[in-house]
Amino acid sequence: MKKLSARRRHPLAALVVLLLALAATGGLYAALAPQKAVADDTQQSLAIEEGKKLFSVGCSSCHGMSGQGSKADGPSLVGVGSAAVDFQVGTGRMPAQQPGAQVPQKKVAYTQAEIDQLAAYIASLGPGPVTPSKDQVSTTDASIANGGDLFRSNCASCHNYQGKGGALTNGKYAPDLTGVSAKHMYEAMLTGPQNMPSFPDSTLTEDNKRDIIAYLKEVNSDDSPSPGGFSLGSLGPVTEGLFGWIFGLGALIFVAIWVAAHTTKAKKS
Ligand code: HEC
Ligand code: HEC
Known part of the structure; x- marks a missing residue:
């Protein structure tokens, strides 16, 4: 006990305490915070990577290898945002099959996880409306x-x-x-x-x-x-x-015929 209190007055004691405190906070930070951020980042870039693969197989023939679009087959997707992809693929409109006045809805061709990856890839090309x-x-x-x-x-x-x-x-x-x-x-x-x-x-x-x-x-x-x-x-x-024409007018015609039929009878007698 005596020893410790003696050291506390040592000129370097404050420095040692400060260094220990710094190491403790630094260590805690390294252990907790950045790992989550790094994990999110890698997950995001993995999704983009997977989305890019799906895109080159299923979509690039019309929308271009990097979503820049092609004059004849499909518009540029730069800046359409993840919301457009989630809507178009999620309602079965994309991938389109043939050109026409309007792309019809079909059976949805991708799972929601795949749609999210495609959306992440398109969103990485330029900012746009978010899902x-x-x-x-x-x-x-x-x-x-x-x-x-x-x-x-x-x-x-x-x-x-x-x-x-x-x-x-x-x-x-x-x-x-x-x-x-x-x-x-x-x-x-x-x-x-x-x-x-x-x-x-x-x-x-x-x-x-x-x-x-x-x-x-x-x-x-x-x-x-x-x-x-x-x-x-x-x-x-x-x-x-x-409804008005068929039933309303029909009923009026019926009434007219009925009235006519009855007036002729009345004249004869
Ligand atoms: C100028 C005409 C027009 C107006 C105005 C309009 N829409 Fe549409 N809407 C369309 C067309 C055309 C489509 C089909 C797009 C396609 O098939 O790619 C559509 C598609 C939709 C769909 C998707 C339906 C599905 O089966 O997937 C929704 C939902 C929708 N519209 C809601 C709205 C709402 C809500 C408003 C008003 C805030 C609105 N629309 C205004 C023309 C219009
Ligand atoms: C056969 C050609 C073709 C294929 C394959 C295709 N698209 Fe499209 N895409 C089009 C055309 C054409 C339009 C414009 C549609 C319209 O206006 O109705 C379009 C529109 C879109 C839009 C809407 C753009 C906007 O401005 O809102 C998105 C998002 C999209 N496509 C995503 C995809 C994705 C993702 C795939 C792959 C899963 C895909 N497309 C596959 C032809 C295609």
């Missing part, structure tokens, strides 16, 4: 009424009032939105596939997007009420008009 997280697409607190307003002013011109879809010019069409996952809806708005305009957060905020998703889920769920009577396929004025 949304689960929280970003959650509609727990969303306003269905506001979503309906936004949908009617921004989307109904192409997709119809309840998202049942419709034809566009030159053989293109806006698809029926029934059964599309919340994530893919969000990504469609972010990236604007094909003829669809994109709605970045400056046009429709994250909350706006969630409201629209909540509206679409509500009107397309099986038990959504149809307060006006039969929903008639929710196609709006076209089927309603047809």
